[in-house]
Amino acid sequence: MTTQMLQEIGEAGDAAARQLGQNAERLAELGARLRALDPPLVATIGRGSSDCCALYLKYLVEILSGVPCASIGPSIATLYRTPMRLAGSVSVAISQSGRSPDIVEMQRAARDGGALALALVNDVASPLAQEAEILLPLCAGTERSVAATKSMIAGLVGGASLVAAWREDRQLAAALAGLPDVLRAQAAPPPATILERLANARSAFVLGRGATLAIAAEAALKLKETCAIHAEAYSAAEVLHGPAELVAPGFPVIAFLPSDAAREGMLPTLTALADAGATVITIEAGGADESDRLATARVGAPLLEPIVMIHRFYRLAEALALRLGRDPDRPRNLRKVTETV
Amino acid sequence: MTTQMLQEIGEAGDAAARQLGQNAERLAELGARLRALDPPLVATIGRGSSDCCALYLKYLVEILSGVPCASIGPSIATLYRTPMRLAGSVSVAISQSGRSPDIVEMQRAARDGGALALALVNDVASPLAQEAEILLPLCAGTERSVAATKSMIAGLVGGASLVAAWREDRQLAAALAGLPDVLRAQAAPPPATILERLANARSAFVLGRGATLAIAAEAALKLKETCAIHAEAYSAAEVLHGPAELVAPGFPVIAFLPSDAAREGMLPTLTALADAGATVITIEAGGADESDRLATARVGAPLLEPIVMIHRFYRLAEALALRLGRDPDRPRNLRKVTETV
Numbered sequence: 001m002t003t004q005m006l007q008e009i010g011e012a013g014d015a016a017a018r019q020l021g022q023n024a025e026r027l028a029e030l031g032a033r034l035r036a037l038d039p040p041l042v043a044t045i046g047r048g049s050s051d052c053c054a055l056y057l058k059y060l061v062e063i064l065s066g067v068p069c070a071s072i073g074p075s076i077a078t079l080y081r082t083p084m085r086l087a088g089s090v091s092v093a094i095s096q097s098g099r100s101p102d103i104v105e106m107q108r109a110a111r112d113g114g115a116l117a118l119a120l121v122n123d124v125a126s127p128l129a130q131e132a133e134i135l136l137p138l139c140a141g142t143e144r145s146v147a148a149t150k151s152m153i154a155g156l157v158g159g160a161s162l163v164a165a166w167r168e169d170r171q172l173a174a175a176l177a178g179l180p181d182v183l184r185a186q187a188a189p190p191p192a193t194i195l196e197r198l199a200n201a202r203s204a205f206v207l208g209r210g211a212t213l214a215i216a217a218e219a220a221l222k223l224k225e226t227c228a229i230h231a232e233a234y235s236a237a238e239v240l241h242g243p244a245e246l247v248a249p250g251f252p253v254i255a256f257l258p259s260d261a262a263r264e265g266m267l268p269t270l271t272a273l274a275d276a277g278a279t280v281i282t283i284e285a286g287g288a289d290e291s292d293r294l295a296t297a298r299v300g301a302p303l304l305e306p307i308v309m310i311h312r313f314y315r316l317a318e319a320l321a322l323r324l325g326r327d328p329d330r331p332r333n334l335r336k337v338t339e340t341v
Numbered sequence: 342m343t344t345q346m347l348q349e350i351g352e353a354g355d356a357a358a359r360q361l362g363q364n365a366e367r368l369a370e371l372g373a374r375l376r377a378l379d380p381p382l383v384a385t386i387g388r389g390s391s392d393c394c395a396l397y398l399k400y401l402v403e404i405l406s407g408v409p410c411a412s413i414g415p416s417i418a419t420l421y422r423t424p425m426r427l428a429g430s431v432s433v434a435i436s437q438s439g440r441s442p443d444i445v446e447m448q449r450a451a452r453d454g455g456a457l458a459l460a461l462v463n464d465v466a467s468p469l470a471q472e473a474e475i476l477l478p479l480c481a482g483t484e485r486s487v488a489a490t491k492s493m494i495a496g497l498v499g500g501a502s503l504v505a506a507w508r509e510d511r512q513l514a515a516a517l518a519g520l521p522d523v524l525r526a527q528a529a530p531p532p533a534t535i536l537e538r539l540a541n542a543r544s545a546f547v548l549g550r551g552a553t554l555a556i557a558a559e560a561a562l563k564l565k566e567t568c569a570i571h572a573e574a575y576s577a578a579e580v581l582h583g584p585a586e587l588v589a590p591g592f593p594v595i596a597f598l599p600s601d602a603a604r605e606g607m608l609p610t611l612t613a614l615a616d617a618g619a620t621v622i623t624i625e626a627g628g629a630d631e632s633d634r635l636a637t638a639r640v641g642a643p644l645l646e647p648i649v650m651i652h653r654f655y656r657l658a659e660a661l662a663l664r665l666g667r668d669p670d671r672p673r674n675l676r677k678v679t680e681t682v
Contacts, residue, residue, distance in 0.1 A: 040382065040430075047582065062421075064423075066424050066426045066454070067426050068413060068425065068426070068427065070382070072403070074578070075550060076404060076407075079601075079602040079606070080403075080404045080551065080601075080602060081602075082403060083407050084407045084409065085406070088381075089381075209416060210414075213414075221583050225583035225586050226586075228586050232571070232573050235414070237443070238389060242389055242390075242563075242566040243562070245565055245569050246565055246569055260421075261420040262416060331586050
C-alpha cells in the first residue's frame with residue numbers, strides 16, 4: 001500500500017526546488033527591505049505544525065541575528081482584543097491552508113499594530129495570503145494527506161530562505177540551493193529494527209536542542225497524529241528536571257542530534273536516560289543506519305539539518321503507523337482543515 | 342503521612358503575603374521605571390516551572406499592555422554565543438534557586454544586549470539575584486520539596502504584581518491584595534472520586550486557554566514529576582488538530598476553565614473530547630466540588646484565577662501521588678537543583 005503521506009514525503013524535494021526558484025526575486029527584495037527596516041522583533045503566528053515551523057524560524061533568527069522572536073497566541077487578538085504594539089517589527093504568519101480564521105485575525109491585528117506583515121502560505125488564494133503585505137508562497141502543491149509533510153518542509157525552507165536573504169548569509173544560501181537534491185536522494189526506508197523497538201511504545205520523548213528542538217516538537221505531533229503514540233517534545237536541557245520521572249525500562253527516547261554547538265551537551269543527557277532504562281534512538285547527519293540510529297543525508301549548513309532530519313523522520317512515522325496497523329491518511333479523530341475562532 | 346509538598350502548598354498564602362508586603366516599595370519604583378522606559382518587548386528567561394511562570398507573565402503582559410513577550414532559550418547565549426539585541430527592552434529571569442549557570446549566563450547576555458535586567462528569585466544570595474539590576478525577591482522561604490509549589494505560586498504572584506505596578510492596574514492590584522487570604526482559606530482536599538477517575542491514567546492532556554495555558558503546562562509537569570503520569574499541556578484551541586488522535590475511552594483530560602473571554606471557546610472542545618470517550622475533569626472558579634469538577638476559591642480578577650487554580654491543583658497532584666503509592670518528596674529520577682550548562 002502506498003499512502004498519500006509517503007507520496008507527499010517523496011515530493012518534498014521538488015516542492016523545495018519550486019519554491020526556491022519562484023521566490024528568488026521576492027526574497028532578494030524582502031531581504032533588502034528587512035535590512036532597511038532593521039526590526040527589533042520578529043513576531044510569529046501559527047498553530048500545530050506551523051507553530052513548530054515558527055519555532056525553527058525563531059532559532060534561526062535569534063542565532064543568526066540576535067533579534068528576539070516571539071510566538072504570539074491568536075487569542076490576544078481574537079479573545080482579548082488587545083491592540084498589539086509591534087511598530088517597526090515583522091510579523092510572520094505561517095499556514096498551509098491560510099484559512100484558519102484566528103490566524104487571519106491575528107495577522108490583521110499585527111499589521112494594525114505596525115508590523116510588516118509577511119505570510120508563508122501554501123494556498124495563495126487564501127484569506128491569509130490576501131491579508132499579507134509580503135507573500136512568500138510555499139509552492140508545495142496540493143496536499144491531500146491529513147498529516148502535513150511536504151508543506152511543513154516547504155515552510156521550513158521558506159523560513160530558512162527568509163533568514164538567509166535578510167542576513168545575506170552566503171553559507172546558508174548555498175546550502176539551501178543544494179537542499180532539493182539532498183531531499184530527493186534521501187529515500188531509504190527506516191530499518192525494521194528501529195520500527196521493532198518502537199512497536200510497543202504508548203508514550204515517548206522526542207528530544208532536540210537549539211534548532212532541532214523545533215523538529216522534535218513536529219515529530220512528537222506526528223507520532224501522536226499518525227501512530228497514536230503519546231510522544232512529547234522536550235529540550236535536552238530540560239528533560240532531566242522533572243519529565244524524566246516517566247522513564248522506566250524500555251521507555252523510548254528519540255533524539256535529534258545536531259552537528260553544531262548543541263550536540264555535546266545532549267550526549268550526557270542521553271547517557272543518563274539510557275542508564276535509567278530508556279531505549280534511545282538518535283537521528284543524526286552522516287554515517288549509516290543502525291538499530292538505534294537513523295542516519296540523514298549531509299547538507300552544507302548545520303542549521304539546515306533539521307529540515308533533512310524531519311524529512312527522514314516522516315518516513316519513520318509513516319512506516320511505524322503501517323506497522324501498527326493504522327492508516328496515516330485516515331486518522332480516527334482528525335480532519336484536514338481546522339478552523340479555530 | 343504529611344509530605345513536605347503538602348506542607349509547602351499550605352504555606353503559599355503566607356509566602357504571597359510576605360512578598361506583596363516586602364516588595365511594595367520596589368514595585369512602585371519599578372512600575373514608574375517601566376512606564377518611563379516604555380519597553381517594546383519583554384524577554385523572559387526560565388526553565389521548567391519557572392518557564393511556565395514566564396508563560397503566565399507573557400499572557401498578562403500581552404493581554405494588559407499589547408507589548409510582545411518572548412521566552413529566550415538560554416542556548417542562544419550559552420551555546421551559540423549570539424549577542425542579543427534587546428536595547429530598550431526588559432528581561433525577566435525567573436528562578437527559585439537562582440543557581441542554574443545557563444540562566445545566569447543568559448541574564449548577563451540580555452543585560453549586555455541592552456535590556457533592563459529584572460530577576461524574580463527566591464534565594465536573594467544567589468548569582469542570578471546578584472546579576473540583576475532590579476531584584477524582586479519571591480520571599481517563599483526555604484523550599485525543601487523536590488516538587489516546587491509555594492515558590493511557583495510566589496513566582497506567579499511576582500509576575501502579576503510586576504504587571505499591576507507597571508500598568509497601574511487597580512483592579513489587578515486590589516485582587517492581588519486579597520489573594521493571600523484566598524490561598525490561606527483554600528485548604529480542602531480534592532474529592533476521592535476525582536482521584537479514583539485518575540488512578541489508572543498513564544497518559545493525559547491538561548488543557549488551558551489564554552492565561553490558564555501557563556498553569557496547564559505547570560500542572561502537566563507536576564503530574565509527570567510526582568505521579569509519573571505522562572500528562573501534556575495543550576491549548577484548547579490546538580488539541581483537536583492532531584493530539585486528539587490519542588483520545589480513546591477513558592483518556593483523562595483535565596481542563597483549567599477560566600472565567601474570562603477564553604471560557605466559551607473551550608466548552609465545545611471539551612464536548613468533542615468527551616464524545617470521543619475522554620474522561621473530562623474541569624477546574625474552575627466558584628461552586629462546589631463534584632466527581633468531574635474541582636472548584637476553586639473566587640478572586641477579584643479573572644487573570645489571577647490561574648494562581649488560585651494551580652494552588653488547588655497542587656493538592657490534587659500530591660494526593661494522587663500518595664494514592665498511587667508514590668512519595669512526591671522522593672521521586673526516583675530527580676534532584677532538586679539542576680545545573681544545565
